Structure formats: C-alpha cells, structure tokens
Amino acid sequence: MNEVGLNTLIPGERGIVGKLATPSFEVRQRLLEMGLTKGITIKVIRVAPLGDPIEIELRGYRLSLRRKEAEAVMIQTSKS
Amino acid sequence: MFRDTVDIKVNRIAIIGNPNSGKTALFNALTGMRQKVANYPGVTVEKKEGKVVLDDGKDIVLLDLPGAYSLTPHSPDEKIATDVLLGRLDHTPPPDMVICVVDASNLERNLYLISQIIDCGIPIVVALNMVDVAEQDGILVDPEKLASLLGVKVIPTVATKGKGIRELKQAIAERVMPSLKSQQWALAEPMQSELNELKGLLLNRQKLSESEAFHESIQLLSSPNVLEEHRGRFDPEILAHVQQDHRRLDAIGIDRLSSIVEARYDWIQRVCEIAVEKSPRMVVSVTDKIDKILTHKIWGFVIFLSLMTLMFQAIFTWATAPMDLISQGFNALGNMVASIMPPGDLRDLIINGALAGVGAVVTFLPQIIFLFLYIGILEDTGYMARAAFIMDRVMSKVGLHGKSFIPMLSSFACAIPGIMATRTIESKKDRLVTILVAPLVSCSARLPIYVLMIGAFIPSKTVLGILNLAGLTLVSMYLLGLIAALGSAWLFKKTLLKSETPTFIMELPPYKMPSMRSVILQMWNRSMQFLKRAGTIILGVSIILWFLATYPKLGHGTPSDQLKHSFAGQAGRLMEPLIKPLGFDWKIGLGLVGSLLQREVFVSTMGTIYGIKDANGSPGNATLRERLQQDVDPVTGRHTFTTLTAICLMIYYVLAMQCMSTVAIVRRETNGWKWPAFQFAYMTGLAYAVTFVVYHVGQLIS
Incomplete structure (x- = not known):
C-alpha cells in the first residue's frame, strides 16, 4: 500500500480514499460532504480535453474536480 | 409500520x-x-x-x-x-x-x-x-x-x-x-459526549430550539476556528467552552470535521446495504457512451462549437420573423394612435416616447425567449455541466469557474439571459465578475451599427489571398469584445473583487431527456421577469429621452432641424469638445446620447439627422450610407466620417454600455444601483480610452 495524490491516477484506475490533505476547511468540508470520505473506493473516469479538471466515480455518481484539489486527496492504490 | x-x-x-x-x-x-x-x-x-x-x-x-x-x-x-x-x-x-x-x-x-x-x-x-x-x-x-x-x-x-x-x-x-428519531448515526466517543454537552449548553444558556441547538453544536464542533467564524453569534463563555473542547479533541488526534461527516455516511451506507439491491452493471451506461463523444479531445469541441453555432443560427434566423412582426405591430399601433388622436405633444409622447420605448424591449423578447429555451434545454439534459467541464481550463486562466462560460457565450446574442444565467455560479464574487464583463461580449443589438459602418466605410475587398476585409473587420469587433471581457474579468479578479480562483467541485449528472414542461415553464417565468423589470425602467428612460429630443420646440423646419435644436441636439454639441478627441462630431454625439437606451437606435438617429426615413420610419440603409460618406464639415471642409472614424465608432460601441435593459437587469440581479453604476462607468471609460488611443494612433499612421 502506498499513498499517492488522486491527480496521479490515470483514467480507469481505482483507489481507496485516505486522508484529505486539503488546506482549505471549506473545500475539505465540501469534498467530505460530497462523499469523498476515508475508505471509499473511487475510480478515475476521464480527464477533460484540455487536461483539467478530472472526472471521478464514487458512491455510484460522477464528480469532477480540478487537479489542484485532487492533489490533496490521498489515495491508497493496490499497486505497490 | x-x-x-x-x-x-x-x-x-x-x-x-x-x-x-x-x-x-x-x-x-x-x-x-x-x-x-x-x-x-x-x-x-x-x-x-x-x-x-x-x-x-x-x-x-x-x-x-x-x-x-x-x-x-x-x-x-x-x-x-x-x-x-x-x-x-x-x-x-x-x-x-x-x-x-x-x-x-x-x-x-x-x-x-x-x-x-x-x-x-x-x-x-x-x-x-x-x-x-x-x-x-x-x-x-x-x-x-x-x-x-x-x-x-x-x-x-x-x-x-x-x-x-x-x-x-x-x-x-x-x-x-x-415521530422522528434524532441523530440515528452514532458518533464515536468522546465526540458524542462533547456534542451532547454542547447541545445542552445551547439549549439552556443560548435558548435555542432543539433543532437549532443540534445543528449549531455540529457546526461549532467541526469549525476550524470558532472565534473567527462565530464571534458575536454566541455567548463568549460558550465559545470559550468550545475552544477547550477543540483543544482536548485535537490533542488526542481526532479529526473533528471528518469524524462527523464519516459517521453520517457510515449510517447511510448501512441503510443502503439493506434497502438497495444492485445488480452488477454489464453494459456501459448511456451517459458513458454519450460522454465518450461529448468530452472527447476533438469531438467534444466540435460538437460544443456546433451546438453554439446552432444556437446563434436559431436566434438570428428564427427570431427575426417574430421580431419583425412585433416591430411592425408597434408601428401599426403607433399609426392607429396617430389616426385617432389629434396631433400634439401628448400624441407624440405616446407614439415616440412610450410606444417606441416599450416596443424596443418587446422587440427583443423573441430572441431572449429563444435563448432561455436553449439554455434551459442544455441545463435540463445535463449538457451544461459538460460545457463547464470542458471549458473550465480556459475560464480558470482568468480566475473564473467553468460555469461562467455559458453566461458569457449567451451574451453574444444578448447579455440579459446571460446575466440571468449567472445564478448557477456559487461564489458571489465570481458571479459578480461574470455579470460585470458579460455585456462586453458583442450582442446582436450592435450588429446594425457594425453593418452600417462597415457597409459605408470598409471596402469589401480581398486581403491576404482569401480573407474579405469587411468580414475580417466584423470578426475583429467580435474578438475585441471577447478579449475585453476576459481581460476585464482577469483584472477584476486581481483587484476589485480579489479572490482565489473558485474551486471546481461539480457533479456530472447522468444525461436525460429534457422535460419540456419544466423548460418551458422556466423560460416563461424568466421572460416575464425580464419584461417586468426592464419594461418599467425602459419606459421611464425612453420618456426622458423623448423629452430631450423633442424640446425645446422649433415649431418649423424638418425633423432633422428639430432634432438639432432639441436638448439632445444641444447635448450633442455640448459634448463635442469631449468626444472630439475620439474623432466624433456633435452628430455622432447626438447618436450616442440617443442610443443610451439601446444600441441600434444609433442607426435610426442618424437617419433622422440626415433627414432620410422611409415609409416605415426606418432609415433606408443604402441612402444613409451615401449621406454618411458624403457629409462634410462646413467649417473645416473635411469629411465627418472617415474609415478611421467608422472603426473608432465601432470600437466605442463594442466596449460602451449603451443598453438600459442590461442596466435594469444588473440592478435587479445585484440588488442595488451600485454595481450597474460602476459597470456603466467602467465600460464607458474603457470605451473612451481605447477609442482615444486607436484614433490617435490611426491618425499618426494615415
């Protein structure tokens, strides 16, 4: 198990959400409330045509966020 | 049960x-x-x-x-x-x-x-x-x-x-x-006891209701800094108590915010495990199939641009017929009034003041309705979120959110639906910036001015092999508006409305067929709001403008002489020293004053000044072009309009806020006169400054 930022995942890759290292309280709160909580499985679906933002799947729905925000979402990947 | x-x-x-x-x-x-x-x-x-x-x-x-x-x-x-x-x-x-x-x-x-x-x-x-x-x-x-x-x-x-x-x-x-069971989700200790204790304090000391006390305790417990966020809202002793709680909990390594959210989600997950049965999805969902194309590197943009082209095509072609019909209707109404009322100031006020003003607003209604319909369909299908998704990168460069893109785009047809569409933007400052810059994008009311000026002064010759100079000029005007809008947005985000680029955390909902009932109801509601808000202000402004163009009475001579003699004509002359540095004479000044209501009024004002009106009351464009080309200043003997003047005039109209309907809508959307006043001032200032520079550089070159 190693922790990487969500921004490093490529489309199709899955991972388990770990810590949210988001500096802003507001953003962290919103991400948590949108269901990005510890232990949840997420999958990266695609990257926007211009390279940012990215689209992920969690809890059965689709969410998009910028790479900057994704960077602070720590993901445990099964790859070592 | x-x-x-x-x-x-x-x-x-x-x-x-x-x-x-x-x-x-x-x-x-x-x-x-x-x-x-x-x-x-x-x-x-x-x-x-x-x-x-x-x-x-x-x-x-x-x-x-x-x-x-x-x-x-x-x-x-x-x-x-x-x-x-x-x-x-x-x-x-x-x-x-x-x-x-x-x-x-x-x-x-x-x-x-x-x-x-x-x-x-x-x-x-x-x-x-x-x-x-x-x-x-x-x-x-x-x-x-x-x-x-x-x-x-x-x-x-x-x-x-x-x-x-x-x-x-x-x-x-x-x-x-x-009867409801409160807090069905369990919080791990010691958070739960802290929560209970705090809730008790808020109930007894702060005299909050049961539900408020619970809601506030959660907010207080998860807050990063109670003093900063909640000072003044609660008893200082309670806040001190909360601070102690925070220190205790932080010391033992509890993440106060996430533990509460996670506790709720844990409970939700248990509920779903029992109540929801999921059969594994074998096929790729329809939304995924559509998104493969709509957010594709190339096709995504191709389709996006086609949808937008279709929108403008629809607005310019389909809306033209009802627009003509409405304007003919108002003309007929005016003629009817003219036939039943004796000539005089009252008749003139009704026809040229009230009817002309209300007609100006109502004439644009078909276009606005079409835009609302189109935006509504894009929203209801789920495409709007994708448009924000693919355009966010561009918008974030000027410090805005992907959602600011559609309002700016719809402003190519008319800024009013664009400004009303900013309501989906969550951050207050970003919404305001979008409202402030949207009217810089060239709307359809500017087109008649571009057409008149280009037709009269820009030769339709081929340049650089394939490009047409007239067409190129027109495209430049549209580009100038877009660049000015993006540039101003960037500047406002850096200075006046300084704030971080808003975060982009947006749901991408599954695509669905639009519910026409919802779309049409919303279109109807928004159009009525526009009519009510803009209509009343426009009525007032158009009566004032009518007064300025009618008094003092000359009593004889042509309509052109009367207009020159009026307050508006005097204002145009009074303005002349002010607009001389832009290459404009008093006649253009009069056109600028007259078109404060609505940009394309400039064309009909020119028609009146140069004394040409066809039977419908609208100027014959071809003859007007000739008159503009031939007009010579009696004192200097130079042409009033040159190619440079025409370019300067177009640039002025690209950048200046010559639209009272927009002012009225901005007032409504920002709840006061402060922002529309600022917007009017900065746009006029920008228009003046840019036109000034272009005129002087142009003179040096030629």
Whole structure:
C-alpha cells in the first residue's frame, strides 16, 4: 500500500480514499460532504480535453474536480 | 409500520433536494401552472411558490427551496434552504413539513441531506424519485425497508411522468407522520459526549430550539476556528467552552470535521446495504457512451462549437420573423394612435416616447425567449455541466469557474439571459465578475451599427489571398469584445473583487431527456421577469429621452432641424469638445446620447439627422450610407466620417454600455444601483480610452 495524490491516477484506475490533505476547511468540508470520505473506493473516469479538471466515480455518481484539489486527496492504490 | 406517530398541520410545505434530483419536475407535477416566482428579500435566490390541492379539497402552499447538497451552506442557494428550514428568516416562516426529493439511482449521496433534515426535527416525507432510471441501471430500492430504516414515509415517484404524485398527495393529506428519531448515526466517543454537552449548553444558556441547538453544536464542533467564524453569534463563555473542547479533541488526534461527516455516511451506507439491491452493471451506461463523444479531445469541441453555432443560427434566423412582426405591430399601433388622436405633444409622447420605448424591449423578447429555451434545454439534459467541464481550463486562466462560460457565450446574442444565467455560479464574487464583463461580449443589438459602418466605410475587398476585409473587420469587433471581457474579468479578479480562483467541485449528472414542461415553464417565468423589470425602467428612460429630443420646440423646419435644436441636439454639441478627441462630431454625439437606451437606435438617429426615413420610419440603409460618406464639415471642409472614424465608432460601441435593459437587469440581479453604476462607468471609460488611443494612433499612421 502506498499513498499517492488522486491527480496521479490515470483514467480507469481505482483507489481507496485516505486522508484529505486539503488546506482549505471549506473545500475539505465540501469534498467530505460530497462523499469523498476515508475508505471509499473511487475510480478515475476521464480527464477533460484540455487536461483539467478530472472526472471521478464514487458512491455510484460522477464528480469532477480540478487537479489542484485532487492533489490533496490521498489515495491508497493496490499497486505497490 | 411506524410505532409512534404525530399529528401535523400541512398548511405550508417545502420541497427540498439535491441538485439534479428532479426536484423542479416534482414541484411542477404537484403544482401545475399555479406558481409564482419572486426573490428572497436581499438576495437573488429565486423564491418559487405554488399551490397544491389535496384530495379533501384543501389548498396548501408549496415552497420550492433551492437545490442543496447539505445544510452546511456553501452557496447562497444552500444558505437560503438552511435558513428557511431552521426558521431563521422573518419573511419566510419554517414549513410545517418538507418533501425531500432523492434520486433513487444516486441514493447514498442524496441521503446525506435527508439525514441532516431529519435531525432538524421537521416532519418529512421522502419522494424516492427517478425509480425508472434507477431500475434501468440495475438499482432496486425497497421503499418499505428504506422507510423503516429512516423512520419516515417514502413514496416512489417518477416526477417527469407524473407517477407517484397521487400517492405523495395522499401521504401529505393523512396529516400523520412518524415521530422522528434524532441523530440515528452514532458518533464515536468522546465526540458524542462533547456534542451532547454542547447541545445542552445551547439549549439552556443560548435558548435555542432543539433543532437549532443540534445543528449549531455540529457546526461549532467541526469549525476550524470558532472565534473567527462565530464571534458575536454566541455567548463568549460558550465559545470559550468550545475552544477547550477543540483543544482536548485535537490533542488526542481526532479529526473533528471528518469524524462527523464519516459517521453520517457510515449510517447511510448501512441503510443502503439493506434497502438497495444492485445488480452488477454489464453494459456501459448511456451517459458513458454519450460522454465518450461529448468530452472527447476533438469531438467534444466540435460538437460544443456546433451546438453554439446552432444556437446563434436559431436566434438570428428564427427570431427575426417574430421580431419583425412585433416591430411592425408597434408601428401599426403607433399609426392607429396617430389616426385617432389629434396631433400634439401628448400624441407624440405616446407614439415616440412610450410606444417606441416599450416596443424596443418587446422587440427583443423573441430572441431572449429563444435563448432561455436553449439554455434551459442544455441545463435540463445535463449538457451544461459538460460545457463547464470542458471549458473550465480556459475560464480558470482568468480566475473564473467553468460555469461562467455559458453566461458569457449567451451574451453574444444578448447579455440579459446571460446575466440571468449567472445564478448557477456559487461564489458571489465570481458571479459578480461574470455579470460585470458579460455585456462586453458583442450582442446582436450592435450588429446594425457594425453593418452600417462597415457597409459605408470598409471596402469589401480581398486581403491576404482569401480573407474579405469587411468580414475580417466584423470578426475583429467580435474578438475585441471577447478579449475585453476576459481581460476585464482577469483584472477584476486581481483587484476589485480579489479572490482565489473558485474551486471546481461539480457533479456530472447522468444525461436525460429534457422535460419540456419544466423548460418551458422556466423560460416563461424568466421572460416575464425580464419584461417586468426592464419594461418599467425602459419606459421611464425612453420618456426622458423623448423629452430631450423633442424640446425645446422649433415649431418649423424638418425633423432633422428639430432634432438639432432639441436638448439632445444641444447635448450633442455640448459634448463635442469631449468626444472630439475620439474623432466624433456633435452628430455622432447626438447618436450616442440617443442610443443610451439601446444600441441600434444609433442607426435610426442618424437617419433622422440626415433627414432620410422611409415609409416605415426606418432609415433606408443604402441612402444613409451615401449621406454618411458624403457629409462634410462646413467649417473645416473635411469629411465627418472617415474609415478611421467608422472603426473608432465601432470600437466605442463594442466596449460602451449603451443598453438600459442590461442596466435594469444588473440592478435587479445585484440588488442595488451600485454595481450597474460602476459597470456603466467602467465600460464607458474603457470605451473612451481605447477609442482615444486607436484614433490617435490611426491618425499618426494615415
């Protein structure tokens, strides 16, 4: 198990959400409330045509966020 | 099935739900056309109310609360929803009960809001919506299991098809609801005891209601800095107590914020495990198939651009016929008035003041209606979120959100629908920046001026092999507007409305067929708002402008002589020293004053000045072009209009705020005169400065 930022995942890759290292309280709160909580499985679906933002799947729905925000979402990947 | 129940009143009911849960469709299905739209006092959040007739013949008021993901407000919409539910607003009493709409295919996240509402202690019935879509996706939700787990009534619905509406009304008409179990989710110790203790303090010392005390304790416990965020709202002793709590909890390594959110989601997950049956999806969903194309590196942009081209094509071709019809109608009305009233100032006021002004607003209505329709369809299908998704990178470069793109784009046709479409932007400052810059984008009312000027002064010759000079000039004007809008946005975000580039955390909802009923209702509501707000202000302004162009009376001579003699004519002459540095003479000045109401009035003012009006009262464009080309200043002997003057004039119209309808809408959307006044000033200033530079550089070159 190693922790990487969500921004490093490529489309199709899955991972388990770990810590949210988001500096802003507001953003962290919103991400948590949108269901990005510890232990949840997420999958990266695609990257926007211009390279940012990215689209992920969690809890059965689709969410998009910028790479900057994704960077602070720590993901445990099964790859070592 | 419920052990304890309570009898309730159902005079006022609110409907709430996550965005994209089908809340509006359900509201429309329950109320039909019986709804009225207003604003909450002091904010520009739409307040939509309707009437529902229950089977027993009783009327109830249904309030459509704005879409919300949680009761921790992150946007003006969510703040209003929270404040109404907790009874914090004087003008809007808390509802007797709420209908909470959830998307059955996306239950987990939708239940987060429900869990918060249940904790508020307001009687609630859940409308388990879009069960048909969920079934197609292999998601089966058992309404009875869900009801017993949540401890509330659950009614399956398909709002767009009217399914479950009768059952929902029956559930309300029973006037009996299960008594709610507060905080069904368990918080790990020591958080739970801290929460209980704090709630007790707020109940006894701060005299808050049960639900407010619970809601506030959670906010206080998770807050990063209580003194900064909540000073003044609570007893200082309570705040000191909270600070001690924070220190204790932080010291033992508890993440106060995430432990509360996670506890709720843990409970939700257990509920879903029992109530939801998921068959593994074998096929790729329709949304995925569509998104493969619509967000594709190349096709995504091709389709995006085609959709936008189609929009403008539709507006310019389909809207033209009704627009002509309306303007002919107003002409006919004017002629009718002329035939029944004796000549005089009153008749003139009615025809050239009131009718002309109202006609100017109403003539644009077809275009505005088309835009609202188009934007509504894009929103309702789920495409709007994709447009924001693909354009966010560009918008974030000037410090804005992807959602600012559509308002700016629609401003190519007319800034008014664009400005009204900024309501989806969550951050107040970003919404304001978008409103401020949207009118810089060249709208259709500028086109007649471009056409007149280019037709008269820019030769239609081929340059650089394939490009047409006239066409190139026109494109440059549109580009200039777009660049000015993006540049000003960037500048405002750096200075006046300084704030971080807004975060982009946006749901991408599954695509669906648009509900034409919802789209058309919304189009209708928005168009009526525009007519009411802009109409009254325009009526006033056009009467003033009529007065300025009519008095003092000359009593003889041509309309052209009269106009020159009027206050407006004098103003044009008075302005001449001011606009001389831009290469404009007093006649252009008069045109500028006259077209403050609406840009294309410039063309008809020129027609009056140069004394050419055809039978319809509109200037013959070809003859007007010749007159403009031939006009010579009697003193200097030089041409009034040169190619440079024409370019300068076009640039001035690209950048200046010559549209009172926009001013009226900005006033309404920003709740005051401050921002429209600022906008008027900065745009006029910018127009002046740029035109000045272009004129002088142009003179040096030629």
